[in-house]
Amino acid sequence: MTLDYIAIAILSSLSTASILLIATLGLAIVFGLMGVINLAHGEMIMFGAYAALLSTRLGVPFPLAVLLATGATALFGAVVEILIIRRLYGRMLDTMLATWGLSLALYQSAVLAFGSVTPGIGMPQMTVRIGQYGVSAYMVFLIFVAVSCVAGLFWLLTRTGYGIMARAAIADAETASAIGIESSRMNTVTFALGAGLAGFAGAILLPVFPATPSMGFALAIKAFLAVVVAGPLPLSGTVTAIGTLGTAGGITSSIWSTAAGDLFFFGTTILILRLWPNGISSLWRYKL
Amino acid sequence: MNSSVFTSRRLISPEQMLGSRWWWGPGLAVAALIGAASLFADPYLAYVASSWIIFGLLGLSLDLVWGRSGILSLGQTAFYGIGGYLGGIAAINLSELAGGTLVWSLPVGALAGALFAALVGGLIFYSRIGTLQATVLTYALTLVLWTAAVSFKITIGDAVVGGDNGLSDIPGFVSFTGEVMDPKGTFIVVLTVATVVLMLVQALLRTPFGTILSCIRMNPTKAELLGYDIRYYQLAVFSLSGAIAGLAGALYGSWSNYLSPSIFSPQEALLVPIYVLVGGRGTLIGPFVGAVVVGGLSFWLGGGVIGGQTTLIMGLGLIVLVLFLKRGILGTIMDVIATGQGSIRLNRTGGSVDDHASSLKIDLAQLRGLVGRRGANQPxxxxxxxxxxxxxxxxxxxxxxxxxxxxxxxxxxxxxxxxxxxxxxxxxxxxxxxxxxxxxxxxxxxxxxxxxxxxxxxxxxxxxxVFDEFDVYTNLWIAAYRHHGNAAEAHIHSEQMLRMLGLMAKAGKPASELSHGEQQWLDIGMVLCTAPxxxxxxxxxxxxxxxxxxxxxxxxxxxxxxxxxxxxxxxxxxxxxxxxxxxxxxxxxxxxxxxxxxxxxxxxxxxxxxxxxxxxxxx
Amino acid sequence: MFEICEATGGYRKTVIVRDVSLTVAEGEIVALLGRNGVGKTTLLKYAMGLTANFGGRVILGGASLAADRAKRAKAGLGYVPQGRFVFPRLTVVENIASAAVACGHNHRDAVKRILSEFPALQEKAHALAGTLSGGQQQLVALGRALATQPKLLILDEPTEGVQPSIIDELAGTLLRLNRQEGLSILVAEQDLDFCLSISQRAYIMDRGTVVKEATKDVLLADNHLLQNLLAV
Structure with a gap:
């Protein structure tokens, strides 16, 4: 017990939180840089998961399949932005409804195409051992993935022309346009980025979450709540929100049940929103 | 409520649709048509059509909060499901005591829906959570209940809630004499309940309460600056909508005799805004039209062909509706008719389309009676x-x-x-x-x-x-009503204010059609009506x-x-x-x-x- | 060089400026004067394509400008909005870089050039713009507009809420840019002294139209005019 157990418990809750973070980042980026809540985010994760699954079935090595899935979902996101999101500019609630429709259309398409259950690809059989306890190496690897994602996004949004312009456009679209920034182009790229991140999440989590048509709903509940709690800052807000909510929910679900964990997650969300109605990061002064 | 002069108008707001009564005709005709067809032709159709009316009622609960109050809730099926489950449990345990099943399940379902909605709404509105965030919360709530219901097991008296197995053996529609009703009887009961609820809601929205809700939808800040506690109104209408959804859920439970956790599923939830959008947002009767149209289409066209693809079609349908059919069936009909009527009116009055330029005739002699110092102390x-x-x-x-x-x-x-x-x-x-x-x-x-x-x-x-879609009179009246708390006095006050502002001739004009200067005067008039x-x-x-x-x-x-x-x-x-x-x-x-x-x-x-x-x- | 022809513009259905024409010659600094609410800001927004256009044209370097906002910036109009509107969660450097990148210029060069132009910003280079004082934000907004490498700089109330020491720096910078790089400038102001310290010619607006065009000397001499059209 004692030290080993605590170490392994910390490691496993860190990896659980990392999974949630990986699944949330795309949604958070789209909300933070476009002000749009993409209710089809969960299904875009599923899209990525199936894309990766099909690629591996065709013999593509897993790492390459992850890249392929990311690219395919990003492309899909760009198409969705041009065909749907762009036409609803300034109508936030209608945007949500349209993405919701998309969410269920994608879900049902997956049911029709793949049936409701598909075999997983199995987790690499490696274990990290601490004393007498062990945890799957892939779960530990996911912690590294989550950290890399956050770091990579921070780099993309603070060091590249696209990132700086996208942040300028969400801060003040009118002024941004008056200095030459074309916000509609920024939005297409941002939405594609968010979709790509979702696709990446679906693919990289494939060994942990087998691809099923309804996987999106399961992953999306917590992602939606985390984004609302996080508020306008997509990185610092989301990391903090998931740190708090994920830990609270994780502990509850390990003591009682997954459903209890979800309910607790929901309850904590409401409590936090009572204190910060526009999310915990609404008053923070950070870049992201 | 008022007898102001109506002039030509181009866009019909939901409130104005409510005011005119002509569409009661077609609305009832559609209902009667289905009723007649089902009653005299096909008991199975009568059975299925009952469910359309129930879905229409669920749609009404959304139209009330979204179409009229501007709050998009994706959690109506949460209240619907909770009302269904609790109403069913009540019916199972209590129906033998008093015969009629609905006597127990409907009030319990409505109450459960209302209380649950009040809890959620209280947290949303009293925390002043943003509209976007509120919508996400309602959706997350539905999904949470969906996962929770799958594993939730409890036995209450004779009722067994069996997680994935749902709640079965909910008694059907039983009359007081103990007879189980046939599909035709069921249809008549459902239609009666729905009509009563619809009429009650329409009556409620014709009261000042409804007018205030519309004001909050158009401009929440202005409503609060006039002294209305908007949180209270939002919570009240949200709870009412929860009650209607809960009632619909209880009806549904008795209709199908069985409830499963899939009632909380996103596939179910998706249908609710579709009914509203198809029929026409804000029209209240629209959701029924939408539910009948959607239900009818899948009934006559559906079955084997699109059975598996229903959700796919609905999902794509929602996208198309949001993108293209903004006003729904009833809204589009209304617009067409309004355009026709408008042009006839213009011809009669000799084509004076636009009198924006005419200046106001301020009559300050009217002012003395309008302003009085409040209380004795010096403000x-x-x-x-x-x-x-x-x-x-x-x-x-x-x-x-x-x-x-x-x-x-x-x-x-x-x-x-x-x-x-x-x-x-x-x-x-x-x-x-x-x-x-x-x-x-x-x-x-x-x-x-x-x-x-x-x-x-x-x-x-x-x-x-100003409240754009309301006419000038109503803008003033809503301000005066907050001060007087009495419709008649508010009427007198606002008529006086109209005379003072010289806006009598434009009393029936939507505020959005006033010129910049006229809007300034109207706003000043509104503030004065609150007797500051x-x-x-x-x-x-x-x-x-x-x-x-x-x-x-x-x-x-x-x-x-x-x-x-x-x-x-x-x-x-x-x-x-x-x-x-x-x-x-x-x-x-x-x-x-x-x-x-x-x-x-x-x-x-x-x-x-x-x-x-x-x-x-x-x- | 720059011309606004018979501009009629406003918001939604309301006309705020009516039939306004003005010109700025190559290398000239022109002031747009008038009290609050006479339409100066609306006219400048009209020039940038940010309001409804009910009539009229904007011409730069002989060519009529397209309605697209972003294209106007790229064509050579540098805009400093009233109230500055720096991007609060971008650093000073990022604010400048965003404009440079948007107009297709190298952002490193732009940042280097602007920071050497405004030494006061150097120590704040990596601070979020939202945390700066009003005057520093004004410099950021100006630097941002300069990063687009404009042919004409349009400034809306640059002295609003800015402490005197920075107003001096602003005036000095604008004059230097004008003299050394031949930058043309159109500046809307209430602050008469600031305007007169940099410009030779002014248009005076009242109730949505230009009511007078005057040179610096005429304005300085006519106290009555100032009192009636510009001040208390």
């Missing part, structure tokens, strides 16, 4: 060391200023001096970072906007704020003609005898006519005070206006 407004910061900018640096009865008070100063920001601190739109605000002897620093408005602080904001003791006017003369400005000056001077008036203005001629006590603000602080002529002699003030600094010129 006053005072700030002490008020500070408001935004990031690195501090629009209000340190303002200690007192306004009391007597001369008109004017606030002037160059752009960015903090005049509007200071007024916002007084109305509660901004919360101070430090310092305090007093109203009379009471400290109101922490009071929310509506409480300050009720106490007697009224403001006409810089840009005129302290009146804040932010650039009231902007957009007014010279004639109108003279009227305004007279109006302000008369008002100043009874109430504390604070005017922010740039028009110096206007200020001169007010014979006012002028306060000059500069960089968020009081710079100088006096009469306009004193200040004119003060070189320092010319300096801050003209930015005179000797050293600049030498560059």
């Amino acid at each position: 006053s407004l005072r700030s002490e060391g008020a500070v408001k910061r935004f990031g690195g900018v501090t629009p209000v640096k340190n303002i200690s200023q007192s306004f009391s009865l007597g001369r008109v008070h004017c606030l002037i100063g160059p752009n960015g001096a903090g005049k509007s920001s200071f007024l916002r601190c007084c109305t509660g739109f901004y919360r101070l970072n430090s310092g305090s605000v007093f109203y009379g002897k009471e400290e109101i620093t922490r009071w929310p906007m509506f409480k300050r408005a009720r106490a007697g602080i009224g403001i006409k904001t810089q840009a005129a704020q 003791s302290v009146l804040l006017l932010d650039e009231p003369a902007a957009g007014m003609t010279g004639e109108e400005t003279r009227h305004l000056s007279l109006l302000v001077r008369i008002l100043a005898q009874e109430v504390v008036v604070v005017v922010v203005e740039h028009d110096m001629e206007f200020i001169r006519t007010l014979d006012a006590e002028v306060t000059v603000l500069h960089q968020g602080a009081v710079f100088a005070q006096g009469s306009i002529d004193d200040l004119r002699k003060d070189e320092r003030i010319l300096d801050i206006y003209l930015g005179r600094r000797e050293h600049v010129r030498d560059l």
Whole structure:
């Protein structure tokens, strides 16, 4: 017990939180840089998961399949932005409804195409051992993935022309346009980025979450709540929100049940929103 | 409610659809048609059609909050499912006591839905969570219940809630005589319940409560500035919609005799906004039309062909509806008919389409009766060391200023001096970072906007704020109603105000069609209708003609005898006519005070206006 | 060089400026004067394509400008809005870089050039713009507009809420840009002294139209005019 157990418990809750973070980042980026809540985010994760699954079935090595899935979902996101999101500019609630429709259309398409259950690809059989306890190496690897994602996004949004312009456009679209920034182009790229991140999440989590048509709903509940709690800052807000909510929910679900964990997650969300109605990061002064 | 003159209008708002009654005809005809067809032709159709009416009722619950109150809830099926489960449990356990099953399940279902919605709504509205966030929360709630219901098992009396297995053996529609009703009887009962609920909702929305809800949808800030506690109204309508959804759920439980956790599924939830959008948002009867159309289509076309693809088609359908069919079936019909009627009217009146240019005829003789001092104590407004910061900018640096009865008070100063920001601190739109605000002897620093408005602080904001879709009369009436709490007195008050503003001929015109200057007057009229003791006017003369400005000056001077008036203005001629006590603000602080002529002699003030600094010129 | 022809513009259905024409010659600094609410800001927004256009044209370098906002910036109009509107969660450097990148210029060069132009910003280079004082934000907004490498700089109330020492720096910078790089400038102001310290010619607006065009000397001589059209 004692030290080993605590170490392994910390490691496993860190990896659980990392999974949630990986699944949330795309949604958070789209909300933070476009002000749009993409209710089809969960299904875009599923899209990525199936894309990766099909690629591996065709013999593509897993790492390459992850890249392929990311690219395919990003492309899909760009198409969705041009065909749907762009036409609803300034109508936030209608945007949500349209993405919701998309969410269920994608879900049902997956049911029709793949049936409701598909075999997983199995987790690499490696274990990290601490004393007498062990945890799957892939779960530990996911912690590294989550950290890399956050770091990579921070780099993309603070060091590249696209990132700086996208942040300028969400801060003040009118002024941004008056200095030459074309916000509609920024939005297409941002939405594609968010979709790509979702696709990446679906693919990289494939060994942990087998691809099923309804996987999106399961992953999306917590992602939606985390984004609302996080508020306008997509990185610092989301990391903090998931740190708090994920830990609270994780502990509850390990003591009682997954459903209890979800309910607790929901309850904590409401409590936090009572204190910060526009999310915990609404008053923070950070870049992201 | 009113008998104002209706002139031609181009766009029909939901409220106006409600007011005109013609569509009762087609609405009832559709219902009767289905009724007749099912009753006389096909018991199975009668059975299926009952469910369409139930879904229509569920759609109505969404239309009430979304179409009328501007809150998009994706959680209506949560209330629906909870009402269904609890209503079913009640029916299973209690029906044998009193025969009729619905007597138990319907009230329990409605109550459960209402309480649950009140809990969720209370958290959303009293925390003042944003609309987008509120929508996400309602959706997450549905998904959480969906996962929870799958594993939730409990036995209550004879009722067994079996997680994934759901709740079975819910008694069907049983009459008091103990007979189980046939599909036709079931249909008639469902149709009756739905009609009663629809009529009750329509009746409710015709009361001031409904008018206030519409105001909150159009402009929540203005509604609160008039003194309405918008949280209360939003919570009330959200709970009511929960009750209707719960009632529909209880009906559904009895109709199908079985409930499973899939009632909470997103596939179910998705259908609700589709019914509303197909039928026409805000029309209340639209969701029934939508449910019948969607149900009918899948009944006659569906079955084997699209069975597996229903969700796919619905999902894509929602996208198409949102993108293209903005007004729904009823809305589109209404628009067509309105255009027809409008053109006929125009022809009759000789084609005077637009009389924007006509100026107002302000009749100040009407004013005396309209303004009365409230209570015996002397009203006053005072700030002490008020500070408001935004990031690195501090629009209000340190303002200690007192306004009391007597001369008109004017606030002037160059752009960015903090005049509007200071007024916002007084109305509660901004919360101070430090310092305090007093109203009379009471400290109101922490009071929310509506409480300050009720106490007697009224403001006409810089840009005129009116309820666009309502006519001029209703705009004034809604303000007067908050003050009087009585429809008849509010009517008298607003008619008087209409006469004073000379807007009688335009009483039936939507406020959005007024000119800039007319909207300013309407806004001033609305504020006056709340009978304020302290009146804040932010650039009231902007957009007014010279004639109108003279009227305004007279109006302000008369008002100043009874109430504390604070005017922010740039028009110096206007200020001169007010014979006012002028306060000059500069960089968020009081710079100088006096009469306009004193200040004119003060070189320092010319300096801050003209930015005179000797050293600049030498560059 | 720059011309606004018979501009009629406003918001939604409301006309705020009516039939306004003005010109700025190559290398000239022109002031647009008038009290609050006479339509100066609306006219400048009209020039940038940010309001409804009910009539009229904007011409730069002989060519009529397209309605697209972003294209106007790229064509050579550099805009400093009233109230500055720096991007609060971008650093000073990022604010400048965003404009440079948007107009297709190298952002490193732009940042280097602007920071050497405004030494006061150097120590704040990596601070979030939202945390700066009003005057520093004004410099950021100006630097941002300069990063687009404009042919004409349009400034809306640059002295609003700015402490005197920075107003001096602003005036000095604008004059230097004008003299050394031949930058043309159109500046809307209430601050007469600031305007007169940099410009030779001014248009005076009242109630949505230009009511007078005057040279610096005429304005300085006519106290009555100042009192009536510009001040208390």
